[in-house]
Amino acid sequence: MSNELKLERPLVVFDIESTGIMPQRDRIVEIAVLKVFPDGRTQNTVRRLNPEMPIPPGATAVHGITDDDVKECPVFSLIAEKLFNYINGCDLCGYNITGFDIPMLEAEFKRAGFEFKVDDRKVVDVYNIFCKLYPRTLSAAYEFFCGKELEGAHGAAADTAATFEVLLGQFAKHPELPRDPGGLAEFGDLLGADAVDRTRRFKWSGDEVVVNFGKNAGRTLKELAANDPGFLRWIVRSDFSEEVKSIANDALLGKFPVRKTTQNESQSES
Template sequence: MKLNLTKPLVVFDLETTGLDIVNDRIFQLSYIKVYPDGKEERENIYFNPQKPIPQEVIELTGTTNEDVADKPTFKDLSKELEEKFSGCDFAGYNSNHFDVPMLSEEFYRAGINFDFSKCRLIDAQAIFHKMERRNLAAAYKFYCGRKMEEDFAAHRADQDTEATYRVLQGELDMYSAERQEEKERQLENNMDALAEFSKTNDNVDFSGRIVWKEMKDANGKVLLDADGKPRKQEVFNFGKYKGWPVVDALRRDPGYYNWICSSDFTSDTKQVLTRIRLRDMGR
């Protein structure tokens, strides 16, 4: 459907060195500028981020440090981008949470106060999540074919538990090999497979302060275990040792363990860290 525009809309996406809006940088900006008359302008810009692109980002995006070494910095093109984006609205996917704040931060670093508060910000992900709700009531209707209020009282743990049990049964029925031809649409009816499929992150602790990362050799090749699966190790995901294997950081700075244990971290994080430390000490 043609967009009903009253001013130009910039549909855009960024590739960045990481997800830290303060410390990471943009190395690719792609956008489509759509005008009210239907005219479209497309541009794909690469920047030298002035900091290394991490290996995991290189593998994800296919863009290497050599690819952007001779490109202009964001600041070099910031005035030009300000002119092109002035008077526009913006749209993206998860853009209100990440892409717009990151772009705004880059403008600030370049000495430009681009006022996004004057723009209408459209986030396709937010629309998707609000229109296709992912709560228990929506799941119950989808997998069980009935509305929750027809079968249960609202906001009662015992009722929600029963509904959840029926949803899980409905999921296994819908995604069984008998009903799904495509292998990737099938769910195994065993708890190992369901637990693995349920994972949405690589957190070691619940708060994500420590995460699993693949181990690599000196040439950047992923190390494999006896079953041919990537070997992983616990890595700090915050602070001055972000990206460091936990055991390496604690060997280098033993006081870091005491600082975490005496600070306002969750008990789970402290327990996970203690288990890693004791394991490394051979206890």
């Protein structure tokens, strides 16, 4: 399988599922490792872990792992030494591992008393390779979907005309796409159902709004308003979007976002 892959030492391809996306707060609930050796041999291991915290419904919706699934599983600290030794001296590979999986693994190892470093390893991020092979510029999209080169790129008139042509080209290549603006907006929403604002500075955790950045990540808006209003005042004074500032200012006044019930949730409750 790896005839075209030239390895000097084992390559560890891994993926992590977790309780969330904040390394300092969230925990790993599953880790899968594919170890590829220079001679072409491979080893597969998958381990589920007890995160020692409730798995939010939003996380379960992504990976399908529930609290009951992991309640009898070992905690990370019990498997840390074996995993650390298993991947020691290996290069790393994964999809968006530089942005998510590696920071999560570093944080878990640190809590278990191990210093996990990537400085002396080659890190192959397949997501980054994908982005370089298929640029997400308007010119690249125009060439892909319309089959021609975009002339006058970065001119407002040319870009708006090309954008509409790209949309029509997407319809032609993907007949499964919705044809109405509402359906297209929902299909193209990359923020996810847990996003409170467009910049994801706040997110939903159940029915509570929590901070999604910095040292206060994971703290609820209500708790901050009651015990640390200075942080919210700082947001209002700083370079955040007007939407984020409005949420923080409302919280200082005792007004908090209310999560809307989706159509699917309404049907499941009825």
